[in-house]
Each structure stands twice: as C-alpha cells, then as structure tokens.
Amino acid sequence: MALEHAILVSLAEKSASGYDLARRFDASIGHFWSATHQQIYKVLGRMESEKLVESNLVPQDGRPDKKVYGITADGHAELHAWLRQPSRPEALRSEFTVKLRALHLADREALAAEVQSRRDAHEAKLTEYESSEVRFFPEPSRLADDQVGPWLALRGGIRVERNGIEWCDEILQALGGPA
Amino acid sequence: MALEHAILVSLAEKSASGYDLARRFDASIGHFWSATHQQIYKVLGRMESEKLVESNLVPQDGRPDKKVYGITADGHAELHAWLRQPSRPEALRSEFTVKLRALHLADREALAAEVQSRRDAHEAKLTEYESSEVRFFPEPSRLADDQVGPWLALRGGIRVERNGIEWCDEILQALGGPA
DNA sequence: AGGAGCATGTAACTAGTTACATGATTGT
DNA sequence: ACAATCATGTAACTAGTTACATGCTCCT
Numbered sequence: 001m002a003l004e005h006a007i008l009v010s011l012a013e014k015s016a017s018g019y020d021l022a023r024r025f026d027a028s029i030g031h032f033w034s035a036t037h038q039q040i041y042k043v044l045g046r047m048e049s050e051k052l053v054e055s056n057l058v059p060q061d062g063r064p065d066k067k068v069y070g071i072t073a074d075g076h077a078e079l080h081a082w083l084r085q086p087s088r089p090e091a092l093r094s095e096f097t098v099k100l101r102a103l104h105l106a107d108r109e110a111l112a113a114e115v116q117s118r119r120d121a122h123e124a125k126l127t128e129y130e131s132s133e134v135r136f137f138p139e140p141s142r143l144a145d146d147q148v149g150p151w152l153a154l155r156g157g158i159r160v161e162r163n164g165i166e167w168c169d170e171i172l173q174a175l176g177g178p179a
Numbered sequence: 180m181a182l183e184h185a186i187l188v189s190l191a192e193k194s195a196s197g198y199d200l201a202r203r204f205d206a207s208i209g210h211f212w213s214a215t216h217q218q219i220y221k222v223l224g225r226m227e228s229e230k231l232v233e234s235n236l237v238p239q240d241g242r243p244d245k246k247v248y249g250i251t252a253d254g255h256a257e258l259h260a261w262l263r264q265p266s267r268p269e270a271l272r273s274e275f276t277v278k279l280r281a282l283h284l285a286d287r288e289a290l291a292a293e294v295q296s297r298r299d300a301h302e303a304k305l306t307e308y309e310s311s312e313v314r315f316f317p318e319p320s321r322l323a324d325d326q327v328g329p330w331l332a333l334r335g336g337i338r339v340e341r342n343g344i345e346w347c348d349e350i351l352q353a354l355g356g357p358a
Numbered sequence: 359a360g361g362a363g364c365a366t367g368t369a370a371c372t373a374g375t376t377a378c379a380t381g382a383t384t385g386t
Numbered sequence: 387a388c389a390a391t392c393a394t395g396t397a398a399c400t401a402g403t404t405a406c407a408t409g410c411t412c413c414t
Contacts (some may be wrong), residue, residue: 003374005277009278009280009281009284017392017394022393032273032280033272035374036374036375037393038374038376038396039373041394042395060393062384064382064383064394065393065394066392066393080285082278083278087293089275089300094269094335095267097211098208099184099262100328101211102191103331104324107263114266118268146283148282148283152279152353159342163342166338180401198364217403217405220366221367221368241410242363242364242410242411359414361412361413364409364411364412367406367407369405369406370406373403374401378396379394381393382393383390385388385390
C-alpha cells in the first residue's frame with residue numbers, strides 16, 4: 001500500500017503526530033500523494049499494530065496532548081525493502097480526458113470554460129512550485145544529499161503543470177481559438 | 180462515479196457487451212480510464228437497475244450468448260448532465276515520486292534501473308500513440324466533428340509520455356549521467 | 359493435448375471518501 | 387460571538403483489486 005510507504009518516508013525524515021502528517025499531506029509530500037486525516041489515523045493505527053511505527057504521548061499545555069509517531073527498526077526495514085523493489089507504473093486516469101473524448105456530445109462553451117479553469121489551476125500550481133524551487137533549491141547544481149530527491153520530485157511537478165498548460169492551450173485552440 | 184460515465188461515453192459511440200467494453204477499456208478509452216471486466220460487469224448491473232442502460236440477449240452460434248448493452252434516454256440525460264458540469268481537477272498521485280523523494284535512503288543503482296525501465300515504458304507508449312495518430316488522424320486540420328475529442332485526448336497522451344521521458348532523463352542525469 | 363479467445367459472473371478484500379463527533383485555545 | 391487552529395478519532399459508504407469459477411470453440 002502506498003500511503004503506508006509515504007508515511008514511512010515522511011516519518012523517516014522526522015517523527016510526527018497524525019495531525020502533523022495530515023498537514024504534510026496537505027503540502028510537500030501531498031503534492032504527489034494526497035491523504036485525509038481520517039485515513040492517516042486509520043493507517044497509523046494499523047502500522048502501529050504491525051510494529052512499523054511506535055507512538056508516545058506528549059502532553060502539551062494550552063493544547064490537546066498529541067501522539068508522536070516514530071519509525072521503528074521494522075519500519076526502516078519495510079521502507080528499504082519497498083525502495084528496492086520497483087513500483088508498478090501507474091496508468092494515467094483522467095476523468096477530464098474521458099469527457100474530452102465525448103467533445104462532440106458536449107456544449108463547447110461549457111467545455112472551453114472548464115479547460116480554461118483547469119489551465120488557471122495549472123498556472124497557480126506552477127507558480128507555487130516555481131517559487132518553492134527558488135526558495136528551497138536556489139542552486140540545484142550543489143544540493144545536499146537528501147535534497148536531490150525532493151528537488152527532482154519538484155521538477156516533475158513543474159513539468160506536469162507546464163505540460164498541462166500547453167495541452168490546455170492546444171485544446172482551446174482546437175475549440176475555436178482563445179478569442 | 181467516473182467508470183459509469185466512461186461506460187456511457189463508450190456506449191453512446193456504439194452498443195456493446197460487457198466483454199466488448201472490457202476490450203475497449205484495454206485499448207482506446209482505457210488509455211485514460213482503466214477498468215477490469217469484473218468491475219465493468221458490476222457497474223453495468225447497477226446501471227441497468229438504474230435504467231441508464233438496457234440489455235438484450237443476443238444468441239450466437241459457436242460462441243456464448245452475449246448481453247448487448249445500449250444507452251437509454253435516461254442514460255443520455257445523465258451523460259449530458261455530467262458533460263455540462265466541470266469535473267474536479269485530479270490531483271496527481273505517484274508512488275514513484277514518493278520514492279524519489281526518499282532517494283537519499285535508496286540504492287542509487289536500483290533506482291536508476293527503475294527510472295530506465297519507466298523511461299522504456301514511456302517510450303513504448305509514445306510509439307504506440309504516435310502510430311495511432313498517423314493512422315487515425317493523418318490530417319488533424321480537417322477532422323470530422325466526432326474525431327476532434329479523441330484526437331485531443333491522444334495529443335494529451337503523447338504529451339504525457341514525452342514529458343515522462345524528459346523527466347526520466349533529468350533524473351538519470353542527476354543520478355550520475357546515463358553512462 | 360494445450361492455449362488463446364469468447365463470454366459472464368461471484369466473493370473476499372483493500373483503499374479511499376464523506377459525514378459525523380468532540381473539545382480546548384487563540385485571534386478578530 | 388464566531389471562526390480558525392490544534393488534536394484525535396468512528397462509522398458508513400463507494401470504488402477498485404485479486405482470486406476464483408465455468409464452459410465452449412478454434413487453432414497449432
């Protein structure tokens with residue numbers, strides 16, 4: 001299961017509570033694997049019973065106590081085993097593309113509007129990624145060892161968004177030009 | 180649910196049995212939305228009870244009888260309603276990218292091999308898509324009305340694969356050059 | 359004799375989503 | 387007073403995967 005491994009990767013960087021993980025899955029790692037807090041708690045529970053992670057309760061004042069999870073030796077072993085074996089290539093699944101195939105049945109105006117809003121979303125993400133790049137990886141030629149992976153992941157995100165924008169433009173043009 | 184709508188799109192093109200649909204979901208429409216025969220049969224059953232599709236049994240000789248499904252008026256209505264409303268933008272979910280982020284914990288050789296095999300897979304798909312393009316859409320500037328959508332979908336696939344190849348090359352270079 | 363293609367399904371399971379639930383503190 | 391943030395969960399449901407099951411025909 002992928003969420004399990006995403007959690008192991010995240011906890012290997014730094015121990016965290018379920019809540020902390022949920023926030024990470026809203027940002028950094030969540031750009032490539034999303035998860036809600038509900039599912040994170042569920043999976044953490046199972047992972048604890050499988051001894052991949054262990055928790056200790058940290059009392060706080062002015063705030064609710066939290067359960068901070070850390071990765072165990074078994075967790076590290078599982079993580080390394082997963083890293084060693086190739087993951088199956090993920091087939092692309094796009095509801096939008098299914099819809100696009102049915103273009104001749106659709107309202108062109110409505111579809112063009114949808115494409116435009118997808119383009120805007122790609123643009124927004126691209127801007128976000130690009131500013132992350134300049135902030136966190138200003139000198140990509142000399143990165144610390146543990147920064148290469150995150151940088152390459154971000155590069156992938158940037159590529160996906162740029163590609164998405166170009167494709168939207170191609171569609172808009174085919175739909176009758178962007179006015 | 181997206182499979183439901185993918186089936187409606189496919190049946191709107193042409194009536195088909197569950198088996199036929201399963202083959203379509205291995206090829207054309209399956210490039211953007213995959214489904215196994217088990218799930219197709221399950222969903223077809225529900226869709227029939229919801230009167231979105233209707234079936235009639237076609238006896239064949241030398242072969243098992245088949246249940247040919249066609250789209251109903253309700254099905255068309257549902258399809259058009261779906262086409263009119265924007266689909267939520269799909270977040271990208273990539274197990275590989277999660278792994279890439281953990282590059283510093285992984286075996287570089289093994290990861291490079293995995294990247295190379297992903298690159299090969301992208302290359303193979305790209306070749307397939309490109310030959311589909313020349314075969315089915317030799318003159319993209321003058322396409323029949325119902326060919327524009329499928330062509331744009333294919334263009335999206337081509338873009339995704341090309342982009343995937345470029346990203347793989349970027350990763351391989353960062354991992355120490357492609358020898 | 360064996361495998362591929364045609365044709366349809368059931369059953370058990372895993373993963374993920376949506377809705378609901380609680381309760382304190384801090385900021386506007 | 388109201389919303390946001392911190393913090394943890396349960397319950398019900400939907401979607402999708404994997405394994406199992408049957409049986410006929412055509413090709414090699």
